[in-house]
Ligand code: HEC
């Protein structure tokens with residue numbers, strides 16, 4: 001019952017029938033009542049800005065709606081991917097030997113932020129910041145894997161009471177609008193990089209060049225990448241992964257201990273296991289693709305018409321240099337609803353030096369990103385965030401802006417300009433950003 005209801009709830013086309021289904025079918029009535037989303041009102045049509053994607057007659061104000069007006073076959077793929085994204089996996093599915101959470105949705109609930117997270121650990125020098133040359137205390141890498149399943153016995157945890165080991169958190173980021181991020185052409189990212197290189201104020205974003213780490217597949221619908229190719233990374237907080245199939249396979253393997261044709265090996269573990277309770281590769285390619293299609297088809301939640309004064313202040317404060325209001329999706333991206341359209345993501349997809357305060361001190365584990373660099377966070381669906389910044393340290397947009405101001409941060413001048421605004425103008429910026 002819940003399964004059927006979920007499918008109804010996530011479909012942009014079929015929500016029209018919801019009230020009828022709920023009241024007419026006695027069996028379903030219970031499920032409808034017990035689901036919090038059944039009582040959500042349909043929001044009135046927002047007046048989208050010129051750059052915003054086309055918004056239909058009305059849309060549920062939820063973070064995980066499909067792009068409006070998709071053809072039926074794509075809505076079906078979205079629903080199937082959504083169900084897999086939510087599905088908790090068990091030992092018999094190939095969970096483990098190491099894992100962190102059982103489903104994608106535990107860390108990206110409804111496509112929004114968290115509550116699940118990943119922890120990283122690294123041996124640092126006495127300054128508490130610089131990564132130490134000797135990382136041999138961490139033989140199983142920099143990622144904490146707190147749980148075991150499928151025969152695994154020994155989790156990977158930070159060494160206890162060791163002040164030389166710095167532990168940092170990465171909260172599962174929102175995954176809305178990531179199809180638009182996949183669709184931006186490399187040339188567009190490099191164009192913005194070149195523009196920033198010419199600046200004289202120290203804001204110099206750089207593309208993260210990474211080595212494609214998944215196995216090569218015959219399926220070249222979204223990209224024709226081959227293992228070992230040097231490409232621009234886009235996904236992950238430091239843009240270390242170039243495509244959504246690749247990221248999905250990486251998350252299945254790294255966060256859930258689920259192997260797939262793209263990432264067929266279990267991650268190295270203290271028990272030396274090379275397999276788990278399910279022999280061989282745990283899930284087929286279709287399982288990776290469907291989850292990736294859900295990510296690609298997630299809409300940009302409708303935005304109110306931007307206040308012209310707020311937009312001007314966002315630009316005056318130089319927020320828009322890194323949080324580029326819009327990029328262009330390439331014309332040959334395989335999803336027509338995205339191809340050739342503006343991608344109003346409020347990110348340049350580039351890495352910036354954000355200074356000491358935000359630094360995670362990790363040696364270059366994320367492609368070419370250094371321990372002080374982060375990819376400009378896309379500002380999409382921020383009203384669904386309860387916390388901000390990679391580790392959730394900020395509880396409001398204003399706190400997030402202040403957190404940009406660490407020693408050596410490329411954004412320090414931007415924060416200074418924002419701080420010099422009148423309280424009323426600061427509030428205009430805060431409200432504008434919070435509604436994106
Ligand atoms: C244990 C928590 C956790 C689980 C489970 C998890 N993720 Fe994530 N996810 C994260 C974190 C943390 C990041 C940021 C990772 C990084 O910076 O490398 C992330 C990043 C992502 C991104 C990139 C978003 C961006 O802004 O570039 C995508 C896409 C994604 N996850 C999809 C998935 C999918 C699909 C699954 C299930 C197969 C999944 N995740 C399971 C925590 C999780």
Ligand code: HEC
Nearest residue numbers: 317319322352374375376377388389390400410411414418
């Ligand atoms: C030099 C580039 C740069 C400038 C300038 C900049 N930002 Fe950011 N912004 C980033 C990066 C990089 C992150 C991600 C940092 C992290 O997660 O630790 C970020 C994160 C954010 C977040 C948190 C988003 C989330 O999902 O948690 C908000 C909100 C934000 N910026 C707003 C602003 C505003 C408003 C301004 C102008 C006052 C601004 N930024 C200026 C680069 C920049």
